[in-house]
Amino acid sequence: MAKVRTQYVCQQCGARHAQWLGQCGQCKAWNTLVEELVDRAEERRGTPAGLRSKTPRPVAIGAIAAEEGPRVRLGDAELDRVLGGGLVPGSIVLIGGEPGIGKSTLLLQTALRAPGVRTLYVS
Known part of the structure; x- marks a missing residue:
């Protein structure tokens, strides 16, 4: 048994x-x-x-409606362009690159240019 x-x-x-x-x-x-x-x-x-357990069935990608959500502009035209027009609220962005290339400097300057926007910087 x-x-x-x-x-x-x-x-x-x-x-x-x-x-x-x-x-x-x-x-x-x-x-x-x-x-x-x-x-x-x-x-x-x-x-x-x-x-x-019972889980939802897979959905064809063509059946999903594409939505353009609101974005937060960062004040840096090039960074906004790379991110598709700014950050999506609640999203996470991973910035990678060689040591010493300026990742921290870029992100700290961007955070300073976005007054009133809550920022979490994790290094």
């Missing part, structure tokens, strides 16, 4: 928990966890647990 274990799945967001909780730790919804029995042999077949 196959070994099974109990887990609790949130009916709102699909998060899985080892024990029953009154509130989902992921989406914070109350009383949405239901008990589910999981076959341990199923877990060892190589498919990650997150992929065994």
Whole structure:
């Protein structure tokens, strides 16, 4: 007989928990966890647990509507051009290059030219 274990799945967001909780730790919804029995042999077949749940089907790239979102101008015409017209709010940009080429200088100068814009600089 196959070994099974109990887990609790949130009916709102699909998060899985080892024990029953009154509130989902992921989406914070109350009383949405239901008990589910999981076959341990199923877990060892190589498919990650997150992929065994019901997931949306792939969508053809042609079926996705292209949207032009708002962008934040940085005050440097060339940098704005390279970034497609500025930064998309909430995005992350990775700047790479040889040591000493001026990456930090470029970004610090750009941050100073954008007053009123919250900037996180990670080096």
